[in-house]
Amino acid sequence: MPRIDGLPPGTLAMLILRVLSSQPLHGYAIAQRILEVSSEELSVEEGSLYPALQKLLLKGWVKATPVVSATGRAVREYRLTPAGRKQLDHERAHYRRMSQAIAAVLDNA
Amino acid sequence: MGEWLRRAWYWLNRRRFEEALRDEMAAHRDEMAEPRRFGNTLRLRDEARDVWRLRWLEGLGRDTRVAARVLRRQPGFTITAVASLAIGFVIVGTTLGVVNAYLLRALPYPQADRLYHVRYAPPGPWEPRGLSGLDWTAVQDVVEFPLTSSGDTFYLSDGAFAETARGLRVSHAFVEALRVPAVAGRPLEASDWQNGADAVAMMGHRLWRDRYASDPSVVGRHIRVESEGRRDRPETFRIVGVLPPGFYFGRDSSARVDVLVPLTVPTRTYMVMLRAGTSPALAERRMSEAVRNTASDLPSDWAGVVLESVRERYVAELRPVLMVVSMGAGLVLLLVWTNVAVLTLLRTLRRQKEIAVRVALGSGRAALARMLALEALLVCLAALVTGLSLAHVVLGALAPVIERQLGRPAPGGSGALSIDGSIVVALGVLGGLVALSLSLLPLIGRSQRRLGDVLGRERGVASDTRVMRHTRSALVSVEVAGTLALLVGGGLMLRSVTGMVRTDLGFDPQVLARSRVILRGADYPDPQSFFRFYEQFGDRLATATAARVVFADWPFFAARPTLSVEVDGRAGQGLTSGYLRAGPGFFATAGIGLRAGRDFTRADVQSDAPVVVVSESLAARLWPDGAPIGRRLRGVEQTPSGPTPGPWRTVIGVAADTRQGYFDGQVGDVYFPLSPSSFGRFGSFYLRTTQPPASLTATVRATAAAIDPRAMIDEVSAVASQNQELEGAEFLTTMLGGVAGAAMFLAVIGIYGVTAYTVQQRARDTAIRLALGATPRSVRRLFLKDCVITTSVGLLLGLLVTAALSSLLESWVYGVPARDPGTMALAAALLAAICLLSAWWPSRRGSNQNPMSALKEG
Numbered sequence: 001m002p003r004i005d006g007l008p009p010g011t012l013a014m015l016i017l018r019v020l021s022s023q024p025l026h027g028y029a030i031a032q033r034i035l036e037v038s039s040e041e042l043s044v045e046e047g048s049l050y051p052a053l054q055k056l057l058l059k060g061w062v063k064a065t066p067v068v069s070a071t072g073r074a075v076r077e078y079r080l081t082p083a084g085r086k087q088l089d090h091e092r093a094h095y096r097r098m099s100q101a102i103a104a105v106l107d108n109a
Numbered sequence: 110m111g112e113w114l115r116r117a118w119y120w121l122n123r124r125r126f127e128e129a130l131r132d133e134m135a136a137h138r139d140e141m142a143e144p145r146r147f148g149n150t151l152r153l154r155d156e157a158r159d160v161w162r163l164r165w166l167e168g169l170g171r172d173t174r175v176a177a178r179v180l181r182r183q184p185g186f187t188i189t190a191v192a193s194l195a196i197g198f199v200i201v202g203t204t205l206g207v208v209n210a211y212l213l214r215a216l217p218y219p220q221a222d223r224l225y226h227v228r229y230a231p232p233g234p235w236e237p238r239g240l241s242g243l244d245w246t247a248v249q250d251v252v253e254f255p256l257t258s259s260g261d262t263f264y265l266s267d268g269a270f271a272e273t274a275r276g277l278r279v280s281h282a283f284v285e286a287l288r289v290p291a292v293a294g295r296p297l298e299a300s301d302w303q304n305g306a307d308a309v310a311m312m313g314h315r316l317w318r319d320r321y322a323s324d325p326s327v328v329g330r331h332i333r334v335e336s337e338g339r340r341d342r343p344e345t346f347r348i349v350g351v352l353p354p355g356f357y358f359g360r361d362s363s364a365r366v367d368v369l370v371p372l373t374v375p376t377r378t379y380m381v382m383l384r385a386g387t388s389p390a391l392a393e394r395r396m397s398e399a400v401r402n403t404a405s406d407l408p409s410d411w412a413g414v415v416l417e418s419v420r421e422r423y424v425a426e427l428r429p430v431l432m433v434v435s436m437g438a439g440l441v442l443l444l445v446w447t448n449v450a451v452l453t454l455l456r457t458l459r460r461q462k463e464i465a466v467r468v469a470l471g472s473g474r475a476a477l478a479r480m481l482a483l484e485a486l487l488v489c490l491a492a493l494v495t496g497l498s499l500a501h502v503v504l505g506a507l508a509p510v511i512e513r514q515l516g517r518p519a520p521g522g523s524g525a526l527s528i529d530g531s532i533v534v535a536l537g538v539l540g541g542l543v544a545l546s547l548s549l550l551p552l553i554g555r556s557q558r559r560l561g562d563v564l565g566r567e568r569g570v571a572s573d574t575r576v577m578r579h580t581r582s583a584l585v586s587v588e589v590a591g592t593l594a595l596l597v598g599g600g601l602m603l604r605s606v607t608g609m610v611r612t613d614l615g616f617d618p619q620v621l622a623r624s625r626v627i628l629r630g631a632d633y634p635d636p637q638s639f640f641r642f643y644e645q646f647g648d649r650l651a652t653a654t655a656a657r658v659v660f661a662d663w664p665f666f667a668a669r670p671t672l673s674v675e676v677d678g679r680a681g682q683g684l685t686s687g688y689l690r691a692g693p694g695f696f697a698t699a700g701i702g703l704r705a706g707r708d709f710t711r712a713d714v715q716s717d718a719p720v721v722v723v724s725e726s727l728a729a730r731l732w733p734d735g736a737p738i739g740r741r742l743r744g745v746e747q748t749p750s751g752p753t754p755g756p757w758r759t760v761i762g763v764a765a766d767t768r769q770g771y772f773d774g775q776v777g778d779v780y781f782p783l784s785p786s787s788f789g790r791f792g793s794f795y796l797r798t799t800q801p802p803a804s805l806t807a808t809v810r811a812t813a814a815a816i817d818p819r820a821m822i823d824e825v826s827a828v829a830s831q832n833q834e835l836e837g838a839e840f841l842t843t844m845l846g847g848v849a850g851a852a853m854f855l856a857v858i859g860i861y862g863v864t865a866y867t868v869q870q871r872a873r874d875t876a877i878r879l880a881l882g883a884t885p886r887s888v889r890r891l892f893l894k895d896c897v898i899t900t901s902v903g904l905l906l907g908l909l910v911t912a913a914l915s916s917l918l919e920s921w922v923y924g925v926p927a928r929d930p931g932t933m934a935l936a937a938a939l940l941a942a943i944c945l946l947s948a949w950w951p952s953r954r955g956s957n958q959n960p961m962s963a964l965k966e967g
Binding site for chain 2: 026027028031045046047048049050051053054055057058059060064066069071073074075076
């Protein structure tokens with residue numbers, strides 16, 4: 001997984017999965033959606049989205065279908081598979097536990 | 110799994126996927142207000158492609174190519190290593206093939222482990238009566254199938270020549286339990302046993318092949334047989350199917366079946382298949398109860414039913430021989446491994462420079478280990494493929510020999526003696542272990558040295574560590590030890606075989622051939638008519654073959670039936686003695702020396718004279734005063750109604766002792782003349798001839814046919830071929846001898862390699878010694894010293910191993926103790942000489958060198 005400024009390693013995949021869980025989107029839309037929801041807080045090198053998407057394709061967590069974008073370009077639309085949904089739940093649970101534990105240490109130690 | 114498929118799918122459609130990626134990345138960039146924030150497109154595309162890659166696999170491919178190239182550049186090492194390992198794999202593969210066919214896959218019946226022989230009484234004439242009506246449903250909780258069968262002799266008289274066939278009448282439960290299959294036509298079915306059903310039969314594979322040329326149209330044809338069991342009425346069977354080639358049955362599971370027909374009359378059952386999970390002890394108890402309820406004449410001390418595992422009985426005799434052979438094979442593999450290990454160690458030392466360069470260029474320990482492992486793996490793979498294919502060929506060629514020497518057909522037919530999937534897997538695992546252990550070897554000690562250290566040394570001289578030296582010596586010692594054990598084993602068996610061949614058994618098996626006449630009882634109303642046939646046949650055969658011919662009622666190389674013999678004047682004090690009935694001229698024909706008196710004559714036989722010939726030992730025990738001729742004795746037979754004495758007989762001759770086997774201690778025998786009344790439909794006869802037995806069969810058949818066209822003659826066979834103890838010993842001798850030879854060859858390679866390496870390594874040292882005035886002789890002694898030490902350690906170790914293992918051979922050696930010091934000393938001396946010779950040869954090179962040239966090269 002490529003290293004991204006401002007994002008802990010491995011988080012990008014989770015974010016992509018989360019964004020795709022509400023609707024299928026193409027690459028540019030995924031990037032837009034992440035920026036939008038995070039109030040532009042998470043600044044990623046947008047291109048690093050693509051190696052991450054390849055990884056998700058390899059794992060079988062997302063599926064790609066060729067579509068034509070609103071601007072008339074040939075792009076791929078990514079859609080979450082049932083396995084991807086399971087993975088998302090798993091990662092969210094894991095992330096939540098981790099951040100709670102870290103927060104607990106930060107607050108109480 | 111899915112990941113692999115997706116990966117493969119990606120690589121198959123790589124161009125399309127990469128195009129799609131390029132397009133969508135370009136589209137993304139174009140839509141961005143600030144394309145700079147997208148990142149480096151080329152790098153990102155590479156990263157995306159890397160996701161689909163298997164880096165280690167690509168590295169593996171490259172390393173494999175490198176390893177193959179390295180091995181090709183060192184043909185000496187590669188060929189020796191592959192050849193030695195291949196020898197090991199051939200020997201182990203062949204042995205596994207035999208063990209697999211005879212022990213593991215024993216008995217080609219489903220659930221053979223649940224089959225049991227049933228014994229109602231100890232061996233002897235008595236058995237409880239009325240058991241054909243035993244109610245098997247009463248024990249159906251323990252016995253799944255009672256396998257009822259009854260053997261019969263079938264005469265096939267239609268066709269070119271008359272022939273006997275082994276018939277077997279069986280119950281329906283028999284075919285249900287054994288699931289008797291058909292290779293042509295159909296198996297027997299339940300309806301074949303119904304009242305009024307067509308009389309049907311399955312034909313045995315041998316009969317089908319030999320008499321009907323494997324013609325599939327035999328199915329549906331009718332055959333007419335006259336059976337000995339129902340002599341008066343010939344039966345006609347419609348053939349519905351053909352049995353598979355490996356179908357054997359019987360007490361030893363080795364009797365061929367020629368015709369299998371439904372059994373319709375109640376018959377006693379001698380085999381059962383127990384239900385899964387039933388213990389034989391429980392089944393014995395339950396069946397004994399059932400027998401008590403049915404049998405009509407059980408004595409009060411009846412011991413009950415005894416069950417014996419069919420499989421155990423079948424493999425019990427073979428297990429020890431195969432054990433010895435397997436141990437030998439295992440030992441060879443160990444030696445092969447040791448040898449290749451020594452070669453690998455030496456090779457690693459020679460490669461230190463190369464390895465140092467690799468390390469200096471950044472190769473990590475893991476990468477080095479992978480390279481070494483791949484080289485070992487390639488060597489093992491090549492050896493495995495060679496070994497497996499050779500083992501396949503060897504087994505195919507040796508199958509008939511192995512079957513003969515082991516004295517029984519392979520349970521699944523000769524075809525079962527082959528390399529099957531399980532052997533490939535077993536050898537594959539073994540090969541993998543060998544490769545793994547060999548690849549770990551070079552890592553012993555410090556294998557990575559500083560480049561400067563290694564390069565700074567003289568050309569061709571690598572540093573040697575103490576660990577390396579000791580490992581090498583230890584491996585060579587192990588090789589010597591194992592070789593000694595095999596040599597001693599081979600030597601002991603060779604001495605046993607020589608001992609057996611030199612042993613005078615009291616008769617001449619080498620010039621005796623045996624065959625048997627079978628007449629049809631219906632054609633001969635009384636014993637006299639049988640006798641007339643045999644007399645006429647014997648005379649004509651003697652003329653036709655120019656050989657002596659004699660009938661006798663018991664074969665050679667089989668323990669004779671016994672009889673209690675008592676002497677006139679001392680009735681009641683019997684001595685146990687073997688006995689045999691024979692025709693005129695028996696002793697001259699069999700080559701049994703007469704110590705006193707005369708042979709049987711035609712008159713003795715014709716008049717049923719009360720005469721007897723006694724063996725030397727028995728005569729000495731019966732009449733210690735030493736004048737047996739003219740004295741009288743009689744045999745007393747044990748019958749159910751008590752001892753029954755025969756007529757008094759006058760001693761007319763004293764014969765040399767004969768033994769029916771090398772371990773046969775029963776040398777007291779009496780010989781009675783065959784009487785006209787003792788002839789029946791079977792007549793075994795012997796020919797004293799040097800002609801090959803097989804060439805006589807036609808003459809014997811023609812002679813018999815001229816008197817009675819319906820007489821049947823067995824193939825003439827050499828009496829010597831019945832000598833199974835000798836054949837078994839020869840089998841072990843060939844096996845152990847061959848294996849010991851291979852081991853010795855390997856030991857020579859190992860010692861030669863080690864010494865040659867030391868000589869090369871110490872070239873400079875030797876040169877200085879020579880320059881300072883040392884004699885070549887003293888230099889040679891220096892090199893030989895190492896070899897003497899490793900060899901001595903090896904020999905000592907070998908003697909210990911041999912002493913421990915020799916008990917395995919205890920029951921096979923003859924005329925020599927299993928721990929014979931002479932054989933051990935001889936083998937040790939031979940091995941020591943060969944070891945020294947293989948060290949002396951390379952050491953000569955070291956001592957004969959020109960000191961100047963060696964020093965200059967430095």
